[in-house]
Amino acid sequence: MNISHIINELGEDRSLYFNAVAPPIVQTSNFAFDSFEAIRKAFEDENSAYLYSRGKNPTIDILRKKLAALDGAEDALVFNSGASAIYCAVIANVKSGDHIISVDKPYTWASRLFDNLLPRFGVTTTYIDGTDIEQFKAAIRPETSVIYLESPNSLTFELQDLKAVAELAKQHGIVTIIDNSYCTPINQQPLALGIDLSLQSATKYLGGHSDTVAGVLTGKEEMLQKIFNEQLLNNGSGISPFNAWLILRGLRTLPIRLAHVTKTTEKVIAYLKKHPKIERVIFPFDENFPQLELAHQQMKGACGLFTIVLKSDSYSQIEKFTYTLNHFLVAVSWGGHESLILPQAAAIGPVAFDPTIEKHRMARVYVGLEDPDYLIADLEQALAIL
Numbered sequence: 001m002n003i004s005h006i007i008n009e010l011g012e013d014r015s016l017y018f019n020a021v022a023p024p025i026v027q028t029s030n031f032a033f034d035s036f037e038a039i040r041k042a043f044e045d046e047n048s049a050y051l052y053s054r055g056k057n058p059t060i061d062i063l064r065k066k067l068a069a070l071d072g073a074e075d076a077l078v079f080n081s082g083a084s085a086i087y088c089a090v091i092a093n094v095k096s097g098d099h100i101i102s103v104d105k106p107y108t109w110a111s112r113l114f115d116n117l118l119p120r121f122g123v124t125t126t127y128i129d130g131t132d133i134e135q136f137k138a139a140i141r142p143e144t145s146v147i148y149l150e151s152p153n154s155l156t157f158e159l160q161d162l163k164a165v166a167e168l169a170k171q172h173g174i175v176t177i178i179d180n181s182y183c184t185p186i187n188q189q190p191l192a193l194g195i196d197l198s199l200q201s202a203t204k205y206l207g208g209h210s211d212t213v214a215g216v217l218t219g220k221e222e223m224l225q226k227i228f229n230e231q232l233l234n235n236g237s238g239i240s241p242f243n244a245w246l247i248l249r250g251l252r253t254l255p256i257r258l259a260h261v262t263k264t265t266e267k268v269i270a271y272l273k274k275h276p277k278i279e280r281v282i283f284p285f286d287e288n289f290p291q292l293e294l295a296h297q298q299m300k301g302a303c304g305l306f307t308i309v310l311k312s313d314s315y316s317q318i319e320k321f322t323y324t325l326n327h328f329l330v331a332v333s334w335g336g337h338e339s340l341i342l343p344q345a346a347a348i349g350p351v352a353f354d355p356t357i358e359k360h361r362m363a364r365v366y367v368g369l370e371d372p373d374y375l376i377a378d379l380e381q382a383l384a385i386l
């Protein structure tokens with residue numbers, strides 16, 4: 001389907017709302033019924049009728065249609081956070097005694113689910129670095145029910161061969177789930193490669209303005225219907241109409257924001273790679289990236305998030321450098337208009353900081369929508385203190 005059609009038209013019937021160009025925020029909890037038969041049908045399948053906004057809502061429906069089409073999926077569900085999308089996708093596919101294979105260091109709240117919550121219900125997880133298909137083969141057990149992927153991850157950007165993992169999983173009847181937040185459907189289409197469920201933190205690129213927390217999950221209608229009924233309705237993790245509207249607004253500019261960031265990031269990275277205080281840059285489309293070939297095979301582009309390794313053995317110098325930057329905020333998250341930096345040292349602390357460990361000198365950088373020369377000049381003056 002044409003992406004301009006999806007983003008500008010699909011799912012929108014303006015004749016229903018005064019020909020308004022922007023869709024309405026249908027800010028209601030409740031919907032009234034004209035007949036016993038209609039309300040009975042809605043009780044039977046809440047995904048088929050407007051009954052109550054914890055489930056189905058017209059504003060959210062427009063977003064679901066667009067997000068499904070962007071991923072080439074039969075259906076999409078939208079959650080109140082990316083973490084909810086992870087939780088519901090995983091919980092729907094495990095039972096007591098099951099086993100999960102996950103890539104190393106997935107998003108924090110995925111690993112907390114695997115390490116803290118699921119073991120209480122008899123579900124165990126094996127972590128693998130995921131760069132070699134043989135690791136997946138070796139980790140599969142008869143009770144493995146889920147393979148959890150994040151490609152690339154958002155600090156060191158390791159990839160998994162999505163097509164190969166999907167094929168292997170199908171042979172064993174294992175459900176594959178991927179966190180596709182980094183690429184978005186614009187740069188990577190996991191379902192077309194055979195992955196069963198694709199999720200994203202819509203807080204990042206889809207929203208794009210750092211003003212909404214949301215998550216999306218796409219896949220086959222049958223699976224999503226099950227997740228809608230068993231998880232989303234039960235734990236009340238659906239998005240609100242207002243936040244759905246903000247994501248709809250963000251979507252209008254998604255392709256142009258990504259196209260812009262792709263160019264500006266290239267320029268910022270080229271500058272940093274030449275700087276004497278930068279040991280290396282980790283970015284999936286960099287010529288030195290170990291999985292560059294796989295990146296080109298399954299990704300159309302990479303976004304504004306990358307990691308730099310600083311040449312400094314001083315915790316306080318790294319802190320000073322960070323706060324000498326005028327146009328990079330020190331914050332988590334990414335995908336908004338504003339540039340960000342997050343040095344690992346901030347979480348490690350001065351006592352544990354050990355410059356002989358490369359990771360301790362890493363800083364994750366996010367290039368926002370600013371002009372690249374504006375950002376480069378800022379980096380230049382701050383790097384001068386190292």
Ligand SMILES: *Cc1c(COP(=O)(O)O)cnc(C)c1O
Nearest residue numbers: 081082083107154181201203214
């Ligand atoms: C932010 C993020 C999430 C979690 O999404 P929330 O919307 O913050 O709950 C999941 N995965 C990745 C890769 C993320 O960056």
